[in-house]
Amino acid sequence: MPTTFYILDIAAIATALLAAWFWYQAGLRSVRRISQFERLDSADINRIVVAFNRNAVLNRRAALASAASAVCFALRFGAELVIAK
Numbered sequence: 552m553p554t555t556f557y558i559l560d561i562a563a564i565a566t567a568l569l570a571a572w573f574w575y576q577a578g579l580r581s582v583r584r585i586s587q588f589e590r591l592d593s594a595d596i597n598r599i600v601v602a603f604n605r606n607a608v609l610n611r612r613a614a615l616a617s618a619a620s621a622v623c624f625a626l627r628f629g630a631e632l633v634i635a636k
Contacts, residue, residue, distance in 0.1 A: 563620050563627060577605075
């Protein structure tokens, strides 16, 4: 059974690192600010929408990886409680 604990520990750590990486990637891409004197055309609006969508996808992936990490930690601690009795 200790092998199960090691597998769950490694899975929890890996998914936590994956979530951190996705949030780091989401933070790298910023939307360019525009001036009030600048005229927006369809290409500018398209770039803004694409940037928002990319950040949303990366944030969803990070949230999913965080949830997987939390599940791995919960399974690890739950298994330890069950085995200890």
